[in-house]
Amino acid sequence: MIPRGFCGLTSMRRLHGFRAHMDGDWCSLDELGPLSQLKLLKVIQLESVSSASFAAKARLGEKIHLIDLFLHCTSKLGDYWFGKEYEGISQAEQQRIAEVFDELCPPPSVENLHIEGYFGHQLPSWMISTLTVPLHNLKTLYFSDLACCTQLPNGLCQLPYLHLLQVCNAPCIRRVETGFLQAATTPFPRLNNLSLIGLVEWEEWEWEEQVEAMPHLDELFLYNCRLRRVPLGLASNARALKKLIIQDIQHLSYLENFPLIVYLTLLGSPDLERITNFPNLQKLTITDCPKLNVLESVPALNMLVLEDYTMEELPEYMRDIKPRHFQLFCRLWLLCSVATGQSSIEWDKFSHVEHVKAYAYDDMNKRMWYVMYTRSDNFEIDSNISRSSIFKEKLYLLLW
Known part of the structure; x- marks a missing residue:
């Protein structure tokens, strides 16, 4: 006092x-x-x-x-x-x-x-x-x-x-x-x-x-x-x-027709299904938006950041967009699939991207795994995941 x-x-x-x-x-x-x-x-x-x-x-x-x-x-x-x-x-x-x-x-x-x-x-x-x-x-x-x-x-x-x-x-x-x-x-x-x-x-x-x-x-x-x-x-x-950040919004199902937005960040929007017509969008960050299945009319997209530790495969909209950079944070199972390169069922979803960086964490071994891909390097994959690791991961998930 x-x-x-x-x-x-x-x-x-x-x-x-x-x-x-x-x-x-x-x-x-x-x-x-x-x-x-x-x-x-x-x-x-x-x-x-x-x-x-x-x-x-x-x-x-x-x-x-x-x-x-x-x-x-x-x-x-x-x-x-x-x-x-x-x-x-x-x-x-x-x-x-x-x-x-x-x-x-x-x-x-x-x-x-x-x-x-x-x-x-x-x-x-x-x-x-x-x-x-x-x-x-x-x-x-x-x-x-x-x-x-x-x-x-x-x-x-x-x-x-x-x-x-x-x-x-x-x-x-x-x-x-x-x-x-x-x-x-x-x-x-x-x-x-x-x-x-x-x-x-x-x-x-x-x-x-x-x-x-x-x-x-x-x-x-x-x-x-x-x-x-x-x-x-x-x-x-x-x-x-120029910058729109949307986090933890219930019931929002779509975003469309924002002509000048350059940076869009979406975090934890459980009902979001569609993003369309962002002609100047350069960087898009998506975290935990499990229902998002439409991403289109984003011709200027340079960087896509996708973080989701529950998804089992890359989203289908990846086939139709052409970001120069793609950064992925996912479960180890999906990362192993990406690491197999041209033999992966995910290949057509990311092979057209110029630079890919993907990461996953192994909770059991407390280790970070990565996959790097550059399109100009003859489609070569750089990763610290070995083929035996991929096999063990698949076997573990099947038995589990």
Whole structure:
């Protein structure tokens, strides 16, 4: 704790870990009021603030030099951030924390804002309103552990300099509605990095094809949700999008018609079946997507990385694509089949690739096996797997 009298340090520029403690003789939010020179402020344990009147005494809106602001509550999600809605927060608590945060409206000078552990039903009013959002200099915005929040605020899309937005662990958001993008002439005019992580119940993203938004979005990361389809508006209007990472998304069955994406990474998407029409795609990484059976219209593909330790044969789509480089991580049984070269049933799926590197691990012997292949070297295979090893592996699997 910090003893009272802290407000006398009026020349302070950076203050980390200020506890919003309200008991006894310790420092509380009113001690922040006179600290007008602050450039960085991190306030923690805001759940301890019993009334909005205490938050008002911090006079955040008057700190015209403030650039970096961190507003933290102790997370209500705990180890259950990837689960369902947290049920231990009363409506009265939600209302109280919302009123406290409403009084913590930042000054227009703030460029970097972190809000963590907030458990109100809606985000602060100074974010929701499309007319009074004061954060017109904001460049980066992070939300984390929003236990009860049900929607993203509409006011963010009009921030003229926002270039990075990350939302992490918001289990009550089920839809991202049209209002998220329709409160400005060009929504998110400079946003180039968007991450939506741990929205575990999120199923629908409303973005119609005719709604122009995010013209400078360069990188998009979607992780751990139930999104059934990527909206048409994203493919049509995010004209600068070069990098797309999709991880642990349930129910997503296809990706198609992204004209400018260069790097695509797919991790643990169990229902993905089809990828088509990525004319500028150069590097594709696929990990644990067992239903993927269609990969087509990727003429610029230079590197394919495939990692799957359960598949028993190379996918059929390998016959129809022509990457220059192919990197494979698989079970030892499949690697042994690849190692037999032209006599392998897999030969027609990789022989046309210029460079192949394939790896497997032997759990019994703790050894890494490899197969190397270069098409220009007269189709020769380089491997540390001997023919006897291949025979033993086949025999072991048959007996097992």
